[in-house]
Amino acid sequence: MKQKKFMLEESELPKQWYNIQADMPNKPLPPIHPATKQPLGVDDLAHIFPRECCVQELDQEHPFIDIPEPVLEKYRYYRSTPLVRAYALEEALGTPAHIYFKNESVNPLGSHKINSALPQCYYAKEEGTTNVTTETGAGQWGAALSYAASVFGLEAAVYQVKISMQQKPYRSSIMRTFGAAVTGSPSMSTRAGKDIITRDPRHPGSLGTAISEAVELATTTPNCKYTLGSVLNHVAIHQSIIGLEAEKQMQKAGEYPDVVIACFGGGSNFGGIAFPFMRHNILDGKTTEFIAAEPESCPKLTRGEFRYDFGDEAGYTPLLPMYTLGHAFKPANIHAGGLRYHGAGMIVSQLIKDGLMHGVDIPQLETFEAGLLFARTEGIIPAPESSHAIAATIREALKCKETGEEKVILFNLSGHGLIDMSAYEQYLNGDLMNYKITDDDIKKNLESVPEV
Ligand SMILES: *Cc1c(COP(=O)(O)O)cnc(C)c1O
Secondary structure, three states: OOOOEEOOOHHHOOOEEEOHHHOOOOOOOOOEOOOOOOEOOHHHHOOOOOHHHHHHHOOOOOOEEEOOHHHHHHHOOOOOOOEEEOHHHHHHHOOOOEEEEEEOOOOOOOEOOHHHHHHHHHHHHHOOOOEEEEEEOOOHHHHHHHHHHHHOOOEEEEEEEHHHHHHOHHHHHHHHHOOOEEEEEOOOOOHHHHHHHHHOOOOOOOHHHHHHHHHHHHHHOOOEEEOOOOOOHHHHHHHHHHHHHHHHHHHHHOOOOOEEEEEOOOOHHHHHHHHHHHHHHHHHOOOOEEEEEEEOOOOHHHHOEEEEEEOOOOOOOOEEEEEEOOOOOOOOOOOOHHHOOOEOOHHHHHHHHOOOOEEEEEOHHHHHHHHHHHHHHHOOOEOOOHHHHHHHHHHHHHHHHHHOOOOEEEEEEOEEOOOOHHHHHHHHOOOOOOOOOOHHHHHHHHOOOOOO
């Protein structure tokens, strides 16, 4: 019998996260203040985020960071997650490649987001905070945060993009089931929301409007901190639990990946699976290839520019050094909601500049085709986001079929798609299409990015 699934014993679970900043040949540039253009320190960030997250955000020194015991205890509810050899997918493709996936859909919330929601809420609680707030688009992050807040006894207020709230009603029910207060954004509950509604009473909402409202709530409410589910360095640190486990599980399988692939929104699940392996490229001369799969309709890695830009549409956040399509960029309404973000995380942006990884952009229809093949062979319906990683994996596996190479490919299955069935429904009915943006559109959007 060929072994299909590789798990870790409880005693083998990682007790530290990995922080690639310490090992990077060129460190990420610092976030800067939009007015003074001065680099920001822990104190500048700590009135918005839990302080320990800010310390981790700017830590370029310590490669390994202890996971607090109460977080480990909660990780043990669902970790390790399985590393699976996708024999049936290999067979369907007729490829000599060995395909493995790390299944991050196997937890109460169905995506990797919970890996960072737990520590962010733990640190908030530890510093005496009583409330946390955030924004959510498709709702995976909001759901994970709502659960983590209830675990650590915090009140959670989530601003959900209004149009997503209407399109994906079950996600707000999930958040409310965990005890969170969910508000559609823009709302009349904040100044920012009122301003937006006054200007445009029928504004459908965006991540930009929701971020502005959540940040305003955090900065005007005592004992309330803001949390973010992607993009930032400390989120990638927490997500490294994925790759650290995968490293041990690949050892059990007796293999080492030649290619590591993940889908890319802000970079947290990509960094999570990739960075612990990239460490061996940087320090030990390994030659693994790292591929981040983004939507063709939101191609910041492959067609964006490396610039200082805002993290939100309204321009309330610090300026971050990143590959960006411009903070005013409005991506097409594709179903991979978690990948519709205009910029890439600071670490990933530097790594791309340094040639340690690269992006590929994938049309929407190809991702659904890949998702269907994966469902029919491996029995798991993937999140539309994760299907980008599957599509990139299939491309690599088919290259191996041509060349006869027996490459070992590892990809991250960031979540399942069971709450995204309306997207599959549309695909199956032939109602989905591809969206490619023109060079002119990209150029126009980048005009609003400030000169630094
Ligand atoms: C949020 C999300 C993503 C994209 O976010 P990253 O920070 O780039 O990982 C990908 N897949 C799923 C299932 C998500 O929920």
